Amino acid sequence: MKKDDDIGDFQAEVAALLLDHVRAPLLKDQHVRGVLPAPAGAAAVRVVLGDRDVSDPARLTAYEIPRGGGEEPRTAHDVVALLRTLHTGTHIYPSDRVTSVMGMDLYLVDPAQVKKAPFTTDDWAATLLRCLAQFSQERPPPRLRGFLFRQGGLLRLYMDSDEVPGVIAADVRPGGALTALLAALPSLLGEEGQTPGKTEGPHCRCLVDLTHW
Known part of the structure; x- marks a missing residue:
């Protein structure tokens, strides 16, 4: 370049x-x-x-x-x-x-x-949400359908995918390795990563815990 x-x-x-x-x-x-x-x-x-x-x-x-x-x-x-x-x-x-x-x-x-101010949780969350919302048509990742800020610095993502039925929720902890998380999301949202019956709300079919990923 x-x-x-x-x-x-x-x-x-x-x-x-x-x-x-x-x-x-x-x-x-x-x-x-x-x-x-x-x-x-x-x-x-x-x-x-x-x-x-x-x-x-x-x-x-x-x-x-x-x-x-x-x-x-x-x-x-x-x-x-x-x-x-x-x-x-x-x-x-x-x-x-x-x-x-x-x-x-x-x-x-x-x-x-100059000593840089720290990057905040909201900054990381906004970066992650922007990346999910601006997916590529050539290689679309899971589609962002919604989100909710949760207690304890967590962010809940509501997504769907051609690979799994319905809306899947995923709890993540914004920060650091966003590129790696974005690359892994399609497989992490697969059936093997889901918690059957656990939704904690009416807006998704099931919930995936990615807070320790």
């Missing part, structure tokens, strides 16, 4: 992930008001934060976050974690890292100087 394609994919992933925070706040009073590809092909993304419905540049703040290099370049989730830290508390920026763009204050972030 060419470098420009890699940067473009990174910027697109950040934009997609932050769509949720146009209406729901990223922080308690701050919404995402823009996601901008850094100019001149720079390996970075710019995220604009401000109060909901605000579009006056003087009331918005932009942060430029580099993609990074090495074996583990920064992910879209890393960008979210950095933003949550950057816009809380007091952060001192050298004068050469403060500028402006399109009438907004622009801060050039050095991630090495």
Whole structure:
């Protein structure tokens, strides 16, 4: 993959992930008001934060976050974690890292100087739900029919599949190895993984416990 394609994919992933925070706040009073590809092909993304419905540049703040290099370049989730830290508390920026763009204050972030906020259970849950909802027609995984947040940090997924009849519920613990869980879901929802007669509600035929998977 060419470098420009890699940067473009990174910027697109950040934009997609932050769509949720146009209406729901990223922080308690701050919404995402823009996601901008850094100019001149720079390996970075710019995220604009401000109060909901605000579009006056003087009331918005932009942060430029580099993609990074090495074996583990920064992910879209890393960008979210950095933003949550950057816009809380007091952060001192050298004068050469403060500028402006399109009438907004622009801060050039050095991630090495920022301790990322932890990724929350809701963040992991939203990522998992988004992946399930945007299945590929070529290789469709189980179809997401619904979901419910449960006590103890659990998420209940309601899904169906061509391989098994009816709606199957699966309790999962959002976090970490989402890619592996998504890949394994079709087999985990098979007849051998089901608990006959156990539904804990009228919305599914049976329940699969994947909390320890």
